[in-house]
Amino acid sequence: MTTVALPTRRQEEWRYSDLEAVASLWPLPAPVRIDVAAGESAHHHLLQDAGEGVAVVHDYAIAIADGGRCDFHVLNIGGRFGRVTLNVTLGKGAHFELNGAIIGGGKQTLEIVTAVTHAQPDGTSGQTIRSVLGQHATGSYLGSINVARGAQRTDAFQSVKAMLLDRTATANAKPELEIYADDVKCAHGATVGELDKQALFYMASRGMDPATAKTLLLKAFVAGVFDDMADEAVKETLEAAAIAKLEALV
């Protein structure tokens, strides 16, 4: 294996990382390859729920051939450092859909880093990320979209929303666009918010204890991420893991 230099903070895709944890894992193994053949569709998911204190990186390289479709669901909640990267290339008329949730507390550093390349015309991609961060956790989404010359009629969106439970938690959201075609639609939105105080008082006025009320609001906040999962059993597993993590946080 060739030695690659350790990443530094100057590199955009490592800017918010836990570089000490990264060093302990270096060099990283080759990414997991996912190839979706022309016209096929594929469903993948990752539940990153590594044990306490563990550092882990999951790298994926995804190629979706013409007219193919890939749906990816990620729940990133475990370990002291949990990084998930998806490097995606889309063929003509291909579609990529990422739905991800990051839920972190303590001193966790959790990140989802994507690089989506629309290499051919008529490709579409959608990325929806919801983060809930408490205590001293850092949650980051870095998503670059590259639209190649000639990849006309590309349609890509990124929707990133974070909820901070404590002032000491940090959310980073960095959508980046590099567009070399002219007939392209790219939409992105990123918000950081706190739990709705009015809603919390309304719930309290009906007798709900604060922990139950917060958990219910947070469940509603992340619920949409798993809505469209094809496999009911996997969906239930991810939802249950998300709820358990939320309950531990509030």
Next chain:
Amino acid sequence: MLTIENLSNEIDGKAILKGLSLSINAGEVHAIMGPNGAGKSTLAYTLGGRPGYAVTGGGATFLGKDLFEMEPHERAAAGLFLGFQYPVEIPGVSNLQFLRESLNSQRRARGEKELNGGEFIKLAKEKAALLGLDMEMLKRPVNVGFSGGEKKRAEMVQMGILDPKLAILDETDSGLDIDALKTVGAGINAIMRRPDKAVLLITHYQRLLDYVKPDFVHVLAGGRIVKSGGPELALELEREGYAEVMA
């Protein structure tokens, strides 16, 4: 049931209630009327424990306990219900989820057994029917996309399910047409007109009082109760206006 003594409060450093006293016994219905900005909603929110509504003087006891020593959710578990002038929307949380969690939180706090899914649905159906609210509405997120009138009906369904001892209803009649007013009025009577319960109606208009007959009527102005009387006081206010009656 509720005794408020010389209550004063502040919002953002601004004094709103200025020494308000009021006593409500079990079995009674009281109405508070008063001009806009008098402090009626402030009174309701302060009793409910809304953050930011600081008590600066006086106190209140509810069923023998110091009301202001309790957290908002503890007040509800003790039997207090606040009907909101502007019910809050909660996207992503269905009315049924919201109410089941609320009721079971209250029951846990009182050391009672929680209701299971079936028992809860049965109760919800019964109360929705009483208020003429379609069960389908209860499957939707709390107050999201509800009309003004639907929100008020939904709040009364909440009251029916939670079965409080004291209901403070802040302008529950606003946004209701005549038919809805009748239904809501009848609902309030059915749920709350009991010897062991009491109601505090906050309203601008006589019309709700045609359906829910008050035993006492109070005029709130400038952060205090400035006049109290029987049901005839509401009629007098309607006829002559606040300025005349308070003069």
